[in-house]
Amino acid sequence: MNDTQFHPSTRREFLKSAGTTALGGALAGAVSFPHVLSGAPNTETLRIGLVGCGGRGTAAAFQALTADKNTVLVALADVFDERLQKSLGTLRKQVPERVKVDQAHCFLGFDAYRRVIASDVDVVLLATPPAFRPQHLKTAVDAGKHSFAECIAAVDAPGIRSFLRSSETAASKNLGILSGFCWRYDNSARAALQQMRAGAIGKIRAIYATYYRQSFTLHYGKQRRPGETDLQWQIRDWPDFLWLGGDLCIGLSGGHSVDKMSWWMNDVMPNKALGVGGRQFPGEGNTFDHAQIIYEYAEGVRGFLGVRCHDGCHNENADYIIGADGVCTIGRGVAPSITGARPWRFTEKRNRMHQTEHDEFFASIRSGRPINDGRRMAHTSLMTLMGRMAAYTGQEITWEQALNSQEQLVPDNLGWNTKIQLTPPPQPGRTKFF
Incomplete structure (x- = not known):
């Protein structure tokens, strides 16, 4: 047997070549959940980046950090510094031993997500308002990163089509996408x-x-x-x-x-x-x-x-x-x-479904068969x-x-001085479909 299967030369190679494991917890009978997996034991650390540091993003980071015994948070991104610092402070209190973020990896601005994804992270948590989700997921998948995507996937049909393409690309690369629609867990x-x-x-x-x-x-x-x-x-x-x-x-x-x-x-x-x-x-x-x-x-x-x-x-x-x-x-x-x-x-x-979805996601990454909820999300x-x-x-x-709707709600090339032309509140019978 090729020795490189056991001693990959890089962390990235390890995460792509992790051996598959037998299904654990699959239900017998007419329905089963093949994504319920037992993680392969190893000592490799999974490095996590958080994009979007509001309440839900902070909670997702805590759940990711407690889903696996060898995970660390190494980078954060937001457009507001006070929100980023509040999230970082909360996580340092909750799981101090898992937070390894220095100020050089606290990124601000509309392009901050790119800097998190470009850093040495394995899993990216995407928890901004959903307007930004399709572009963030595309960037993460193109960079070869596993992703948690908070719901919803997009706010318009062009965003949905982009999200679907990224999900297909992720599947072809054996990358995981965990959906924020948590009831299935x-x-x-x-x-x-x-x-x-x-x-x-x-x-x-x-x-x-x-x-x-x-x-x-x-x-x-x-x-x-x-x-x-x-x-x-x-x-x-x-x-x-x-x-x-x-x-x-x-x-x-x-x-x-x-x-x-x-x-x-x-x-x-x-x-x-x-x-x-x-x-x-x-x-x-x-x-x-x-x-x-x-x-x-x-x-x-x-x-x-x-x-x-x-x-x-x-x-x-x-x-x-x-x-x-x-x-x-x-x-x-x-x-x-x-x-x-x-x-x-x-x-x-009852279990805690928000925690269970992260438990199963990280176990699936360890197994070499990452969950991909992208299409159904x-x-x-x-x-x-x-x-x-x-x-x-x-x-x-x-x-x-x-x-196939052509209505695009999210403006291109956003900056702080971008003028947003808001549509009026909908009026059924007058509001048109595009």
Whole structure:
């Protein structure tokens, strides 16, 4: 046997030639999760870079650093220094022995992501507002880096198409892409899916998904500071602006729900969507804060998505999968259950899905068979875009229309003095599809 398999000459060669391992934790029966892997033991350190140092990026960095016993954080990037320094300080308190970042590797500016990716990192965590995700992923894949991509994949169809191309390139290079759509790593949802695949509810007739939550505008929106440029203000207040966040109510909250919807439907995509929605809170921005989307699948199956982002209202994040022989109910804080001909209830302890996805991702990298969620993440994100387009325009939008849309929301060549021409809030029946 070639000795270089055991003594690669570089860290990069080691990470590309790591031996494969047997599947661990794959479920028996009609459904399995082949990405659940046992990591190959080794002493090589995986070096991590973080791009986007907000709350979610900081949490993802902590999860990555605790997913594997031999990981270190070596570089950070953001457009705001105070946010970068806050994230760095938090991580130094949480996992001090894993943070190996010096000031020379704290990068600022719109090109800071390039400097993180160009540094000696193995895994890049991409957690900026999603407007920047396609370009960041392309740069990471072109540089041969594994990536965690927070959801959503893109805010417009050109971004989705770019993300899909990068995912295909990553697969050809044996590079991993971990999706921020995390419910597929929840053990209770996996157990429910196994029951459904085994026929517990019969053939699926319809799916009803809800994501009713607090207001993004009230809780995450930012007031404009004196002297801020348009772009500085909008990036701080990114949840309110379509070009930066892609409509967080439909895209981010709804994205988690439609990712599960796709999962229940074996990742068969819907043919078309209809939708209604609006914006009740007057504040800044140009996105909806409530919507109802109907996705139509082949053979007449329909998926119903209800999203609302208002304070003072009932909150719910649940899925009701209605089959010919029963109903499966899955909701946050409620054990999944099935009623009907073959009743069932999840009785095990719930895992922490955000941590589990990183645990499995790093184990898959160690195994030499890295997880690549890229294609399904792009498809889920396109489902949210299709629903958003339908709700904004009041028109029926097909999958092909959504995928081939020419509407580009993200400006080219951004700089702090770039003037952003904001689109007005959508008006169904008047807002046009492009």
